[in-house]
């Protein structure tokens with residue numbers, strides 16, 4: 001790879017990160033995107049679903065819309081879309097429809113990524129009427145840290161809000177979330193977890209006892225390292241994780257933080273372009289059901 005090209009990819013991704021900061025400043029999940037053609041920015045966008053009350057207002061969609069208006073055409077051939085987080089299936093579809101030439105993203109999205117983390121829509125295959133190439137791994141750490149910092153700040157803001165309320169005992173070192181607050185956070189942070197019997201709950205499906213034991217041991221290690229222990233219910237091909245903070249008699253930041261760590265770890269697979277191959281797609285080796 002020509003050093004100049006990769007340096008320019010990093011320069012463009014840095015600009016996309018400044019757009020992600022605009023999302024964060026507005027209280028939105030910080031994702032930024034920009035569309036470049038012949039070294040010129042023709043479209044910019046940042047994630048704005050909350051502000052616009054529009055679930056489709058992802059950074060990539062905003063950048064495509066901006067470019068379409070600027071060039072007066074929805075088709076955007078010969079362009080490169082730089083985005084700080086792996087596009088989702090919705091954006092992948094729009095990207096192909098817009099005839100974008102290439103997508104370059106920063107951090108993989110283990111929950112919804114459509115470039116190999118969860119779905120394989122990009123690079124687009126022959127069934128699509130347009131070929132969009134795709135690669136990740138440009139300023140990955142900066143892009144991932146931007147997201148982590150946002151969620152950390154949001155957690156501590158929720159914590160300060162809770163502990164500043166008079167009814168919160170000064171002795172309670174854990175902010176106990178209401179059921180509504182729990183459901184709101186799960187919707188954006190942990191869509192495959194639920195609130196059940198006062199606990200954050202998630203069931204991991206496996207392909208049998210070996211996978212079940214691997215998940216149990218993985219969760220066990222994280223719990224011991226965190227010094228916060230979930231209840232585990234296991235059967236042959238599934239493990240249910242239940243998290244609550246007994247000392248606080250409810251769900252606290254401890255539960256959300258450990259649930260995020262468990263989800264990232266158990267569902268982790270090498271992103272496309274990784275040096276690591278990942279579990280072969282062969283029933284003989286299957287052990288975790290990625291959902």
Ligand SMILES: C[C@H](O)[C@H](O)[C@H]1CNC2=NC(N)=NC(=O)C2=N1
Pocket residue numbers: 028029031046047048049057058059060083085086087088091109188
């Ligand atoms: C509601 C939440 O803010 C949005 O769904 C987030 C989450 N994931 C995202 N992923 C990507 N790739 N782009 C976005 O703009 C985006 N927005």
Ligand SMILES: [Zn+2]
Pocket residue numbers: 058059060087088089090091092
């Ligand atoms: Zn999207």
